[in-house]
Amino acid sequence: MREEDSNWFAKWEEELPSPEELIPLSQSLITPDLAIAFDLHRNNNSNSGQPLPQTTPPQPNSSAEIAGDSTGDEPARTLKRPRLVWTPQLHKRFVDAVAHLGIKNAVPKTIMQLMSVDGLTRENVASHLQKYRLYLKRMKSGGGGGGSGDSDHLFASSPVPPHFLHPTSRQSSDLFIPSFVPISTQQQHIAAPPSQFLHRQISAVNFTSPTKATDQAMFLARQQSELQQPVFKPSSLHLHSQVANYTQDLKSGAKTVLTLFPTRDD
DNA sequence: GAGCAAATAT
DNA sequence: CATATTTGCT
Numbered sequence: 001m002r003e004e005d006s007n008w009f010a011k012w013e014e015e016l017p018s019p020e021e022l023i024p025l026s027q028s029l030i031t032p033d034l035a036i037a038f039d040l041h042r043n044n045n046s047n048s049g050q051p052l053p054q055t056t057p058p059q060p061n062s063s064a065e066i067a068g069d070s071t072g073d074e075p076a077r078t079l080k081r082p083r084l085v086w087t088p089q090l091h092k093r094f095v096d097a098v099a100h101l102g103i104k105n106a107v108p109k110t111i112m113q114l115m116s117v118d119g120l121t122r123e124n125v126a127s128h129l130q131k132y133r134l135y136l137k138r139m140k141s142g143g144g145g146g147g148s149g150d151s152d153h154l155f156a157s158s159p160v161p162p163h164f165l166h167p168t169s170r171q172s173s174d175l176f177i178p179s180f181v182p183i184s185t186q187q188q189h190i191a192a193p194p195s196q197f198l199h200r201q202i203s204a205v206n207f208t209s210p211t212k213a214t215d216q217a218m219f220l221a222r223q224q225s226e227l228q229q230p231v232f233k234p235s236s237l238h239l240h241s242q243v244a245n246y247t248q249d250l251k252s253g254a255k256t257v258l259t260l261f262p263t264r265d266d
Numbered sequence: 267g268a269g270c271a272a273a274t275a276t
Numbered sequence: 277c278a279t280a281t282t283t284g285c286t
Contacts, residue, residue, distance in 0.1 A: 083276060083280055107268060122267090127281060130270070154279085 082258035084124050088157040093117065094128060095158045116216055119258065136160065 086094075097114040098106040108126035115125070135155040 086280080109267075123281070126268075129268095131279085133269090 084258050086154055091154055092158045
């Protein structure tokens with residue numbers, strides 16, 4: 001075992017109570033809210049623009065075992081989820097998670113768990129991770145002067161941790177702190193669905209689950225505090241910021257797009 | 267389950 | 277057309 005390895009692990013141990021406490025926490029894999037939200041949309045449509053306060057439909061059944069069910073066919077799980085839109089914010093969360101874990105543990109499953117974004121599936125992360133790796137590879141080769149320009153808008157929007165490109169130096173267990181974020185690049189409008197007319201936004205996905213003060217909590221806390229960074233925000237900050245926007249395009253029938261990003265109701 | 271490349275879908 | 281998802285394979 002190399003010294004570096006034991007080093008980062010040692011530091012890691014200090015922050016992390018135990019790996020066993022991290023795993024069970026991941027059970028917060030969506031769906032009930034998602035399914036409900038979707039079902040509501042398809043039948044209900046008349047408003048346009050207003051987020052709609054989603055009168056949380058009372059669950060008929062009390063025992064809703066989302067993750068541990070076996071026989072019952074949970075429609076939510078089988079239902080095709082809308083295409084996930086990787087917003088810069090969401091991507092940043094992804095990058096931070098990868099940076100936090102280190103290349104070693106940066107596998108789809110662990111990344112997904114660390115991100116704690118309800119609605120995010122392992123496939124989502126795996127697919128994105130695949131693309132991200134390709135992006136990193138491209139950067140190493142001909143990033144600066146190469147013919148390849150900034151074709152990867154998404155990836156370029158988020159700063160790349162230094163140790164991603166150099167596995168040689170220390171792999172800090174602690175995440176790099178992107179104190180400054182190029183606002184100019186971040187200002188650009190997110191890849192939002194072109195539906196200008198009929199698109200409803202319902203909040204069905206939220207970030208962290210308030211339970212233990214584990215590494216996840218700490219990690220997430222940092223993520224949230226970063227969001228408060230820009231300038232000053234006189235308004236009270238909402239901890240339970242929800243982050244999913246389901247935009248349904250009625251023009252084409254049932255075209256639903258899921259976009260995850262931190263919402264701030266202002 | 268993870269990684270990858272290619273096909274497919276939106 | 278860009279990008280996310282799915283598929284087949286290792």
